[in-house]
Amino acid sequence: xxxxxxxxxGALGLWPRIRKDPAMLEPxxxxxxxxxxxxxxxxxxxxxxxxxxxxxxLNIAHEAVHRHAQGPRAQKTALxxxxxxxSRHEFSYAQLSAEARRFASALRSLGxxxxxxxxxxxxxVPELYVAMFGALSAKAVVSPLFSAFGPEPIATRIGxxxxxxxITTPELYRRKVEGIRANLPSLRHVVLVERAxxxxxxxxxxxxxxxxxxxxxxxxxxxxxxxxLALLHFTSGTTGRPKGAVHVHGAVLTHYVTGLYAxxxxxxxxxxxxxxxxxxxxxxxxxxxPLVHGVINLVVEAEFDAQSWYGILASEKVTVWYTAPTxxxxxxxxxxxxxxxxxLSALRFMASVGEPLNPEGVMFGVxxxxxxxxxxxxxxxxxxxxxxxxxxxxxxxxxxGRPLPxxxxxxxxxxxxxxxxxxxxxxxEGELALKKGWPSMFRGxxxxxxxxxxxxxxxxxxxxxxxxxxxxxxxxxxxxxDDVIKSAGHLIGPFEVESALMEHPAVAxxxxxxxxxxIVGEVVKAFVALKPGFAAxxxxxxxxxxxxxxxxxxxxxxxxxxxxDNLPRTRSGKIMRRLLKARELGLPEGDLSTLExxxxxxxxxxxxGPLPAENRPGDRP
Ligand code: ATP
Ligand code: MG
Numbered sequence: 001x002x003x004x005x006x007x008x009x010g011a012l013g014l015w016p017r018i019r020k021d022p023a024m025l026e027p028x029x030x031x032x033x034x035x036x037x038x039x040x041x042x043x044x045x046x047x048x049x050x051x052x053x054x055x056x057x058l059n060i061a062h063e064a065v066h067r068h069a070q071g072p073r074a075q076k077t078a079l080x081x082x083x084x085x086x087s088r089h090e091f092s093y094a095q096l097s098a099e100a101r102r103f104a105s106a107l108r109s110l111g112x113x114x115x116x117x118x119x120x121x122x123x124x125v126p127e128l129y130v131a132m133f134g135a136l137s138a139k140a141v142v143s144p145l146f147s148a149f150g151p152e153p154i155a156t157r158i159g160x161x162x163x164x165x166x167i168t169t170p171e172l173y174r175r176k177v178e179g180i181r182a183n184l185p186s187l188r189h190v191v192l193v194e195r196a197x198x199x200x201x202x203x204x205x206x207x208x209x210x211x212x213x214x215x216x217x218x219x220x221x222x223x224x225x226x227x228x229l230a231l232l233h234f235t236s237g238t239t240g241r242p243k244g245a246v247h248v249h250g251a252v253l254t255h256y257v258t259g260l261y262a263x264x265x266x267x268x269x270x271x272x273x274x275x276x277x278x279x280x281x282x283x284x285x286x287x288x289x290p291l292v293h294g295v296i297n298l299v300v301e302a303e304f305d306a307q308s309w310y311g312i313l314a315s316e317k318v319t320v321w322y323t324a325p326t327x328x329x330x331x332x333x334x335x336x337x338x339x340x341x342x343x344l345s346a347l348r349f350m351a352s353v354g355e356p357l358n359p360e361g362v363m364f365g366v367x368x369x370x371x372x373x374x375x376x377x378x379x380x381x382x383x384x385x386x387x388x389x390x391x392x393x394x395x396x397x398x399x400x401g402r403p404l405p406x407x408x409x410x411x412x413x414x415x416x417x418x419x420x421x422x423x424x425x426x427x428x429e430g431e432l433a434l435k436k437g438w439p440s441m442f443r444g445x446x447x448x449x450x451x452x453x454x455x456x457x458x459x460x461x462x463x464x465x466x467x468x469x470x471x472x473x474x475x476x477x478x479x480x481x482d483d484v485i486k487s488a489g490h491l492i493g494p495f496e497v498e499s500a501l502m503e504h505p506a507v508a509x510x511x512x513x514x515x516x517x518x519i520v521g522e523v524v525k526a527f528v529a530l531k532p533g534f535a536a537x538x539x540x541x542x543x544x545x546x547x548x549x550x551x552x553x554x555x556x557x558x559x560x561x562x563x564x565d566n567l568p569r570t571r572s573g574k575i576m577r578r579l580l581k582a583r584e585l586g587l588p589e590g591d592l593s594t595l596e597x598x599x600x601x602x603x604x605x606x607x608x609g610p611l612p613a614e615n616r617p618g619d620r621p
Contacts, residue, residue: 015396041406051063059221060230062221077296081124096133101216102216105215105219108219114140117232118140119143119163120166121168124301139222141232146278148596153593160446165187169194230247232245233380251284255288256292257406263320264320265289270295270296270319273285273286274300279572319349320349324353324354351389353378354572358499372397374389376401382442387407400467414431429467431467434461485513485522487556494513498512500548500551501528510526528562529564536563567580583599
């Protein structure tokens with residue numbers, strides 16, 4: 001990674017800045033004077049906004065739920081749940097607290113000790129939230145798994161995490177767990193959340209209703225140190241085999257601070273995070289941060305569907321919405337017109353995370369919703385948002401924004417002796433690094449001590465992402481270190497090339513890779529999925545190549561373009577460039593446990609398109 005340099009054309013910089021006037025924003029954002037807030041910020045001072053346990057110490061469940069249940073928010077709605085069938089359920093903070101305490105007692109009755117791992121394999125059902133806060137109250141370590149995982153990824157994760165208890169449903173148990181249970185010696189108990197009509201007992205399992213009905217809601221959260229382990233999250237597997245990142249109870253301070261500054265949560269907000277708690281975003285922001293702030297947290301059980309999402313935003317009067325580029329790209333396919341007719345006047349802030357958000361995506365927000373999507377950057381390892389576009393700050397489309405108060409981010413170069421040097425010069429590429437020590441920093445990779453140690457050098461955590469920083473301190477994502485393309489002495493970031501392709505009216509999605517070339521080292525190859533109404537043709541290919549050359553210059557523009565119906569992506573919605581590359585080069589495909597949709601060359605005709613659920617590779621036993 002030595003010798004990084006800026007690559008020629010700044011396609012992203014051509015987009016106009018979106019100016020903000022903080023005086024016009026209602027309610028007044030928590031972060032207006034960025035420099036002043038940063039200068040006066042300290043984690044110790046921020047800690048005063050949390051209560052701490054009665055005897056001292058910090059427990060996530062106490063900060064998110066129990067303390068509100070004992071105060072003026074007791075009867076306020078904590079979770080507003082909308083089921084797949086349209087049914088609704090509201091949990092007040094007091095109810096959620098009582099249910100969680102009851103579940104904590106139940107866990108104890110099963111003999112689950114502090115520090116033992118409790119896995120959750122549930123869709124977004126109310127019991128997921130009860131179980132998560134119950135287990136955290138009991139100081140178990142919680143690991144939520146995405147419910148669409150197949151048996152193999154489930155077995156790997158429970159095995160790696162030495163899961164003692166699994167909470168799932170009868171249906172998921174029969175389809176995915178029963179067959180692998182014999183291989184999971186650590187798993188002592190399986191609790192099944194049954195629905196009406198599922199009364200049949202299942203051998204070797206315990207019914208949720210029976211377990212909790214006799215349990216006491218008087219459970220007292222034991223003393224919890226901020227450094228006690230709380231959560232185990234597996235990464236998305238975009239670059240290789242997923243890693244298990246462990247987090248501590250003290251992470252809740254990051255959840256609070258980022259909810260305040262990056263999501264700008266206010267007491268009266270109705271907040272909707274569309275991510276599933278099986279991924280870190282869905283836990284940190286779909287469960288914990290909004291409740292720490294005492295707002296109404298909307299939970300939608302159903303999967304993505306643009307029209308029903310617009311309907312929910314309107315009818316639920318969502319004020320702050322946190323989603324992902326993969327969903328935004330799907331909405332873009334339908335066009336801004338699809339949003340017309342919905343009353344979205346309550347919506348005041350929209351944010352995105354998970355992948356780079358192309359300028360086109362930021363501007364789609366303006367066109368369709370009258371406000372930009374605010375990109376922010378973080379990782380499973382960081383536990384919370386690290387770099388963000390804040391409500392009161394000008395947006396430069398294509399930039400991930402600026403570091404949160406309390407977070408020091410830098411662009412660095414790794415030296416051969418293992419040390420790192422900060423690159424001070426603006427807009428020079430290097431690795432994105434964070435100064436160690438923020439509260440939600442991961443405390444290890446499960447069973448991979450050496451790999452964890454290698455993430456740190458001097459006082460820095462090295463993220464594995466490449467970025468650059470401009471004169472105003474805005475960070476610009478370049479690509480993952482693994483995905484960067486080296487061509488004729490240039491280092492080319494895939495994001496810049498993909499963003500330029502996305503500007504073309506026919507392009508719905510783009511992914512680029514480096515393809516070995518004897519003369520220039522690597523050439524840029526692009527894979528493109530088209531918007532509805534556009535068909536792949538030689539003429540379109542030439543047009544796209546021409547557009548990219550004009551926008552990026554011949555050194556950076558793709559030399560080859562292939563059309564695809566779909567691009568391969570992880571179940572958390574990220575494009576898997578490594579798989580495109582492995583297939584292009586005929587190399588082994590590597591770990592596919594998180595692969596969701598698969599690519600299909602357009603030439604395959606009408607049979608192409610999304611695979612039926614049972615054929616998805618990730619679901620294979
Ligand atoms: P794995 O580590 O297993 O390969 P992953 O890195 O995709 O998977 P996550 O922790 O879910 O797993 O994702 C974090 C990564 O996602 C970041 O390191 C970055 O590459 C990408 N990412 C997240 N948000 C953004 C963003 N706003 N802009 C650009 N990239 C982002
Ligand atoms: Mg990663």
